[in-house]
Amino acid sequence: MSKNKNTKIVMDKDGIDRCLTRIAYEILEKNKGMQNLVLVGIRTGGVYLAQRLQKKISDIERDKIPLGILDVTLYRDDISASNKKPRLGETKINFSLDDKVVVLVDDVLFTGRTIRAAMDALIDFGRPKMIQLAVLIDRGHRELPIRADFIGKNLPSSLWEAVRVDLVEKNGVDEVVIEEES
Amino acid sequence: MKLLLTGARIIDPAQNIDSRMDIFLEDGKIAKIGTDISKSLKSKSSEKITKIIDLTGMIIVPGLIDMHTHLREPGFEYKETIASGVAAAVAGGFTSIACMPNSNPVNDNRSTTEFIRRKAAQAALANVYPIGAISKDSAGVKLTEFWDLKEAGIVALSDDGKPVMDAALMRRAMEYGFSLQLPVISHCEDTNLSGGGLMNEGYYSTILGLSGIPGIAEEAMVARDILIAEFTKTSIHIAHVSTAGSVHLIRDAKKRGLKVTAETAPHYFTLTDESLQSYDTNFKVNPPLRSEQDLKAIKEGLADSTIDVIACDHAPHGRTDKEVEFEYAANGISGLETSLALSLNLILDKTLNWPELIAKMSTNPARILNLPKGTLEAGADADITVIDPLLQWTVDLQTFRSRGKNSPFNGRRMQGKAVLTIVGGEIKYDGR
Amino acid sequence: MKFEKKDILGIKDLSIDEINLILETAESFLEISTRKIKKVPTLRGKTIINLFYEASTRTRTSFEIAGKRLSADTINISASTSSVVKGETLIDTARTLEAMNPDVIVIRHSASGAPHILASLVKQSIINAGDGAHEHPTQALLDMMTIKERKGKISGLKVAIIGDIEHSRVARSNIYGLSKMGAHVVLAGPATMLPRDIEQMGTKVFSRIEDALVDADVVMMLRIQLERQKQNIFPSLREYSQHYCLNRSNIKLAKKDVIVMHPGPINRGVEISPDIADDPSCSVILDQVNKGVAVRMALLYLLTGGSE
Numbered sequence: 001m002s003k004n005k006n007t008k009i010v011m012d013k014d015g016i017d018r019c020l021t022r023i024a025y026e027i028l029e030k031n032k033g034m035q036n037l038v039l040v041g042i043r044t045g046g047v048y049l050a051q052r053l054q055k056k057i058s059d060i061e062r063d064k065i066p067l068g069i070l071d072v073t074l075y076r077d078d079i080s081a082s083n084k085k086p087r088l089g090e091t092k093i094n095f096s097l098d099d100k101v102v103v104l105v106d107d108v109l110f111t112g113r114t115i116r117a118a119m120d121a122l123i124d125f126g127r128p129k130m131i132q133l134a135v136l137i138d139r140g141h142r143e144l145p146i147r148a149d150f151i152g153k154n155l156p157s158s159l160w161e162a163v164r165v166d167l168v169e170k171n172g173v174d175e176v177v178i179e180e181e182s
Numbered sequence: 183m184k185l186l187l188t189g190a191r192i193i194d195p196a197q198n199i200d201s202r203m204d205i206f207l208e209d210g211k212i213a214k215i216g217t218d219i220s221k222s223l224k225s226k227s228s229e230k231i232t233k234i235i236d237l238t239g240m241i242i243v244p245g246l247i248d249m250h251t252h253l254r255e256p257g258f259e260y261k262e263t264i265a266s267g268v269a270a271a272v273a274g275g276f277t278s279i280a281c282m283p284n285s286n287p288v289n290d291n292r293s294t295t296e297f298i299r300r301k302a303a304q305a306a307l308a309n310v311y312p313i314g315a316i317s318k319d320s321a322g323v324k325l326t327e328f329w330d331l332k333e334a335g336i337v338a339l340s341d342d343g344k345p346v347m348d349a350a351l352m353r354r355a356m357e358y359g360f361s362l363q364l365p366v367i368s369h370c371e372d373t374n375l376s377g378g379g380l381m382n383e384g385y386y387s388t389i390l391g392l393s394g395i396p397g398i399a400e401e402a403m404v405a406r407d408i409l410i411a412e413f414t415k416t417s418i419h420i421a422h423v424s425t426a427g428s429v430h431l432i433r434d435a436k437k438r439g440l441k442v443t444a445e446t447a448p449h450y451f452t453l454t455d456e457s458l459q460s461y462d463t464n465f466k467v468n469p470p471l472r473s474e475q476d477l478k479a480i481k482e483g484l485a486d487s488t489i490d491v492i493a494c495d496h497a498p499h500g501r502t503d504k505e506v507e508f509e510y511a512a513n514g515i516s517g518l519e520t521s522l523a524l525s526l527n528l529i530l531d532k533t534l535n536w537p538e539l540i541a542k543m544s545t546n547p548a549r550i551l552n553l554p555k556g557t558l559e560a561g562a563d564a565d566i567t568v569i570d571p572l573l574q575w576t577v578d579l580q581t582f583r584s585r586g587k588n589s590p591f592n593g594r595r596m597q598g599k600a601v602l603t604i605v606g607g608e609i610k611y612d613g614r
Numbered sequence: 615m616k617f618e619k620k621d622i623l624g625i626k627d628l629s630i631d632e633i634n635l636i637l638e639t640a641e642s643f644l645e646i647s648t649r650k651i652k653k654v655p656t657l658r659g660k661t662i663i664n665l666f667y668e669a670s671t672r673t674r675t676s677f678e679i680a681g682k683r684l685s686a687d688t689i690n691i692s693a694s695t696s697s698v699v700k701g702e703t704l705i706d707t708a709r710t711l712e713a714m715n716p717d718v719i720v721i722r723h724s725a726s727g728a729p730h731i732l733a734s735l736v737k738q739s740i741i742n743a744g745d746g747a748h749e750h751p752t753q754a755l756l757d758m759m760t761i762k763e764r765k766g767k768i769s770g771l772k773v774a775i776i777g778d779i780e781h782s783r784v785a786r787s788n789i790y791g792l793s794k795m796g797a798h799v800v801l802a803g804p805a806t807m808l809p810r811d812i813e814q815m816g817t818k819v820f821s822r823i824e825d826a827l828v829d830a831d832v833v834m835m836l837r838i839q840l841e842r843q844k845q846n847i848f849p850s851l852r853e854y855s856q857h858y859c860l861n862r863s864n865i866k867l868a869k870k871d872v873i874v875m876h877p878g879p880i881n882r883g884v885e886i887s888p889d890i891a892d893d894p895s896c897s898v899i900l901d902q903v904n905k906g907v908a909v910r911m912a913l914l915y916l917l918t919g920g921s922e
């Protein structure tokens with residue numbers, strides 16, 4: 001949030017909201033309704049987006065779509081390599097995933113490693129019929145063969161840039177910014 | 183060999199000397215001591231001096247005597263041999279040491295005493311005076327042959343390490359020993375009270391979960407031995423005093439005119455049980471390191487002459503004795519090479535002055551053991567320790583001459599060191 | 615905050631922040647035990663050695679499950695101090711273990727300080743699973759976790775620890791931990807079981823159980839080791855249980871919603887009457903077991919998470 005870095009706002013509050021509305025419709029269109037459909041947000045940014053999607057979808061369908069929260073820390077492949085011991089968050093999936101269509105929700109799709117970890121975790125929870133992926137931003141630079149089913153915005157970026165999604169629930173403001181790392 | 187030592191400050195408590203003088207050694211004896219020796223000797227060309235050593239800035243004292251050393255040979259040569267022990271002694275400034283009998287076999291017989299003296303003569307560094315066992319195998323049951331041992335060369339009696347629990351046996355030993363002018367040295371510990379203990383009983387034993395040795399385990403026996411000495415009109419020397427209670431008992435006994443003498447070791451006025459928090463087995467000694475109040479009382483006892491002697495209780499051990507769980511580790515500190523520097527701290531902190539300290543490390547132990555040592559009088563044996571009082575150095579176990587590398591003082595900054603140790607007129611250690 | 619410790623040797627060395635981090639992390643791990651697949655791949659490829667010089671099926675199993683649920687390879691070594699030449703074992707074993715290059719060594723030993731000596735000899739992380747009468751940090755952490763869950767907090771609670779304090783590592787670790795977290799710890803036991811200067815740890819000490827129980831929020835009963843009778847620290851089990859057993863009548867002195875804890879295994883009828891031990895309205899003894907795995911998973915995670 002420090003403004004002295006070279007930062008650029010690439011999406012504002014309305015932009016984010018429009019993206020999420022479109023994604024909500026796309027999810028329902030692709031899955032022909034919310035039958036068998038569940039949302040799982042990836043901690044932490046993905047959780048807030050999943051909550052917003054839950055509201056939008058429930059409003060459209062007039063029925064509440066189940067929402068789970070997933071902390072993928074324990075499934076990451078870089079735990080021992082990193083110097084930070086990530087603080088563990090709560091995982092809360094209070095429903096069976098068996099034969100469900102799971103829509104994973106995250107804020108930024110980058111290398112794909114977080115999604116890989118999330119898929120491993122989901123499979124430990126049960127046997128979903130299908131896993132789909134919804135992200136607000138796809139910034140490229142994939143290191144694994146993973147692609148998103150629903151994308152808010154493609155944002156080609158350089159490796160020296162950081163893409164940050166600020167959300168009201170987390171940072172008090174809705175915006176997507178690119179920061180140049182010095 | 184003729185040696186002239188010039189320019190040093192000479193301190194000899196036995197003669198009440200503390201001044202700048204020269205000292206001339208000839209044929210293993212102190213030939214002359216005085217202010218104008220160097221001039222008069224130089225003028226007489228007939229007197230050929232082999233060596234003149236300028237010791238300006240140094241302090242010359244009667245050779246230091248450690249009356250409580252464990253040499254480990256025979257039996258535990260991996261811990262220390264007589265040869266390595268005397269090498270450590272001269273490096274630490276000691277010209278004479280008295281060694282405790284708890285070798286294997288125990289020095290409870292003439293042939294072991296003779297063996298020790300023979301080995302010491304071969305090593306030819308410091309003088310070694312064996313201490314004989316009070317009881318056979320130090321088992322606390324049957325007296326050894328004091329007379330025979332005395333003829334073989336022992337200077338005192340002790341079952342150090344294995345406290346004499348039987349008060350009647352202790353009484354007999356003190357009576358019989360006294361009649362032969364053999365001082366009895368008592369390791370005061372009631373083993374029922376100390377049973378299984380690993381460190382001083384107090385706050386630190388409580389938080390460390392190590393079973394405690396209460397101060398009264400020592401004090402009960404100090405009191406007992408003083409009572410026996412009083413009743414039988416004999417003498418007793420209390421080894422390694424570690425508690426305030428013992429200091430009080432001994433002070434009181436001396437006030438009443440009893441023939442009680444006492445020693446403490448440098449670790450008891452340097453360290454407390456607080457240092458055991460790392461579970462470092464180098465701090466494990468018996469008696470154990472005590473509390474801050476005990477340490478203070480020991481210093482007071484040294485200052486008011488309740489405690490006559492500073493002895494090392496040099497207890498060398500091998501790595502396998504110490505690199506184990508605290509519970510299983512052997513007791514003891516390899517002390518000959520750090521004792522003097524640690525004791526010099528008593529001068530720095532004004533507990534003692536120089537003559538008082540030297541009395542406790544040379545004159546008094548000589549007197550207690552009836553040794554013809556501990557003085558720089560003309561005609562005395564030329565046993566001399568030269569101390570550089572300002573030398574700054576760091577304890578490094580790897581440089582120890584002792585085989586026992588078990589010291590809690592490794593890495594400690596020290597001030598003051600023996601730089602020249604002369605035994606019988608010959609230089610046995612030169613650390614200049 | 616970052617967890618910087620290499621070893622967990624005792625609660626004494628942990629800060630309040632570190633204790634909180636461990637407890638919070640453990641709470642997250644509690645959820646894994648409720649999953650269908652109770653295993654996460656976090657410590658795949660890591661090796662944990664459980665080095666037990668003292669038999670303890672409960673603690674060893676708990677560490678083993680914790681390691682396995684994190685996908686680590688766990689190796690159990692039961693060593694004995696009596697069968698080998700005295701003393702040589704720990705050092706020799708340490709050198710051998712170090713050559714095996716494990717990531718964590720969990721050690722239980724009858725000699726106080728053995729984990730400290732091991733930690734000074736090897737570069738691996740050491741977790742103290744109980745040493746002599748010194749500390750049992752994982753037990754205290756799971757006790758704190760249990761109290762926090764039942765009472766919502768630790769700070770301000772009155773905790774009474776009853777029994778053989780002198781020989782109890784559980785007592786020492788809990789005195790450190792609970793005091794740091796703001797609880798008011800009181801102790802009671804026969805004078806022969808209260809170690810010298812224990813009140814300097816910041817606790818009140820009583821020789822009668824009733825005095826300690828007054829208004830207690832938590833009562834922690836310690837196990838009496840029957841072989842201690844030989845040391846004359848109590849004349850007979852009969853007399854001990856008559857005066858120091860927690861029962862229906864003396865528990866009334868405590869708060870109405872008091873919880874009763876015991877590190878196990880319980881001597882029913884000696885330190886705690888069976889109807890109290892088995893009463894789910896106050897006894898949290900089974901809860902304690904459940905928390906054990908989560909706390910140990912948290913420690914393994916925190917100790918291995920950050921080293922390269």
Ligand SMILES: [Zn+2]
Pocket residue numbers: 342343369421422468469
């Ligand atoms: Zn002794």
Ligand SMILES: [Zn+2]
Pocket residue numbers: 250252282342343495497
């Ligand atoms: Zn000794």
